[in-house]
Amino acid sequence: MTYECDGYTVHKHPPRAVVFPSCTQEVAAVVKYLHDQNIPFIPRGAGTGLSGGAVPLGGEVIISLVKMKRLLHVDYENRLAVVEPGFVNLKLTNSVAGKGYYYAPDPSSQYACTIGGNVGENAGGAHCLKYGVTTNHVLGLEVVLANGEIVEIGGVPDAPGYDLMGLITGSEGTLGIVTRITVRILKNPEGKKTVLAYFDSVEEASQAVSDIVAAGIIPAALEMMDKTAIEGVEAGTYPIGHPKEAEAVLLIEVDGIAAGIDDQIAKIVSVCQGRKVSAVKVAATEEERARWWANRKTAFPAMGSISPDYLVQDGVIPRSRLPEVLEKIRQISERSGLRIANVFHAGDGNLHPLILFDSRIPGETERAVRVGSEVLKVCADAGGSITGEHGVGIEKKEEMRYIFTDDELDAQLQIRSVFNPRNLLNPDKIFPKPGRCTEMRTAPVKTC
Template identity: 50%
Template sequence: MSQSDTLHALVPDLRAICGDDGVLTDTAQRRTYESDGITYHAELPGVVVLPTTPEQVAGVVRLCAEHGVPFVPRGSGTGLSAGALPRADGVLIVTSRMRRIIEIDIPNERAVVEPGVFNLDVTRAAAPHGYYYAPDPSSQQVCSVGGNIAENSGGAHCLKYGFTVNHVTGLQIVTPQGELVELGGKAADAPGYDLIGAFIGSEGTLGIATRITVRLLRSPQKVRTLLAAFDGMDAGGRAVSAVIGAGVLPAAIEMMDALAIEAAEAAVACRYPEGAGAVLIVELDGPAAEVDSQFEQVTRLCRDEGAFELRSADDPAERTTIWKGRKSAFAAVGRISPAYIVQDGVVPRTALGEVLGRIAALSAESGIRVANVFHAGDGNLHPLVLFDDAEPGAGDRAEAVSAAILDLCIEAGGSITGEHGVGVDKVCHMPDMFGPDDLAAMDRFRRAFDPQGIANPEKLLPTPRLCGERPGARKGVHPLVASGEAELF
């Protein structure tokens, strides 16, 4: 039987598990799911299923395992590494009908949710009790908690609060063999292997999370946000070092360069100080006494490093105004460039200045503009590589600059992705960062969960077919255009 026949033969069983309305085979319907936030990678899924319970997910996966059919999990499809790229020969398992908040347990400071729940809805449910859920990717209005698990999502506030992995204490998962397994629970530490940590960030290759227990945090007593404008990136960078060096741990420190400011201004008229070569957004949260004393300290440090304008936001409306430019920066770049690549890399914070200088040099050499928007506190860069896709060869040059930026990150002791994941998009960069023994250990680990290799195959770990035989060789696949409609990072 051909792969496509095998798939078709499964449809009646899939309907028996998920119901008629839970299985999509129509081409137009399947088209909805052909890509995630990186539209450059696209493929029509063989079949789409929309289960409503953990048992249905387990049933679908068991059926796939019995027939050796690959499956791909998908949350809201806002990912930026093509981690949810479907397969023509496989089943796409979409969690969007699993959107119940099962429990808000305030005495134990936990929420229990289904994987399709939107990130921000956890905070919305906890807010009346004075609590919130900390991980806050910019797509938090629409991205799913299950997708956050797959990608170990961060957000502007992960400097202080950490990534998704720091906020999940329990998972119910369906393994690639279709078993329902419980990992952890409401307690902070469980005996045995901490497979929660390994599962989070595994990009759908170890199975599907079907119920998620997260930590809720007390809403801070006070939040204050500072916008500081500098002549150039050097001064801004020195201010970041001064703040961290003084022992202040802000909830967020974000930085944007002149080009990113120009784009944001064009898109949302955020009115950042005129003539700024760099703006820094520093947010402090915590007990009021602490926030106020640290706010003064941060203001002084920024002024010492040459900030020529300082704005303070103390209420939600003012804060929203300051954040608007930053949060819209990715999409805004569309206003100043016909096409762009969103890159995501990490450098040790101490190497930020040097790496930014080398990115500027790369840009000058190649004639390709690069706008920089980044989480300065933890060295997570999001360079936006701008080009005109109507200009012959520009795409290739942009791609080369984008790849060279990742090389700079690795050279500086950093990483090829801070929070967007590997997916398909960066799979051939993995050998640039990991040795053959490291990759072999990861592969053995994957096969322990998925001996048949059916769970999101050809994502995360390189294979000779994808990347060639030579370790470190690259197929050179990069996103040429990211979808710029929503807040994506």
């Protein structure tokens, strides 16, 4: 029953079986057997995914990679590490911290999520504004294809040819099973400072976000929470005393050469003051900075303190459209009667509206799902996307039509058919079923 869903709990279906390989060869052997028997299967990491990508809708076999959790190699001279897919994200930073290095992608679930799962979803995190998402830090992959064949992708810097690593990263387990990952590690920055800024309106906070970037400052992280989100985190595990009257809070971090940090902080404070900030403060100690980040990074589970259930969305919009889109989300909340807490990576426009509901009330789960779709339509209409880092899975399959035409979806399905011709590998994910664009592709694809 543990494997009937992932972090997206709206749909639950038991798998036919769960298999625990401990090495690449075992993964390949299992896949080859399932392929030969025409049995569909799904790779799975820690199950922290939020779009239902690991849910076995049709009783597929789950191939759990949690036993493949070794740090295989660290090369400090060339600034890279090699890990198995079940290696937990935060453990990599902890493993290299003693030498003054860290791994940049930092999703909020980094204490539990695995790097293999991060590759599948192309996970981001609070610091992706400056450092990019998972695909920007993957140097090489070992992949088991849908027929059990083992292939090596990447590993050579700036290699010519198609970017197959970019194709696999973010493919949500539909093109292959990643069994070894070579990632980039970074040297710790010389200096780092963090600011908390409180505002009396969401609009002023949103404008401050654009003003900071327009001032030529690219923070390492630029996060925002609205009043409902603040209520949640203050009721959660790591309250830090956010003022109850605040309508929005920005958490801003800059890092880099120590000599320039204070100047950047002074500019950020000045920008916030120009947007009617009600209070602004700089973390005085590393301990205080860590508490601020713990408060932010536990925002999702903290919503359980103020609501029986919640549904996390993951839209992306142009940064300049923040005030307009947040107002439309507020209107959706008011119209639907469901509270929506906004917690998001404001610097790069990656929104995470949390729709609060009670599944014990008949019809309320379905209403929350409809509200989520409506929010994503607003993001798409603003020139954005339906996902920034959580993936499509089963949650957003139909919403793919908000941003892609039938022909564009058809082209993506043809790519999938090259790697996964029988659609045995994580079937019924990402792409909508109805319509011409979702026909099963079983015929060989001609090449030129």
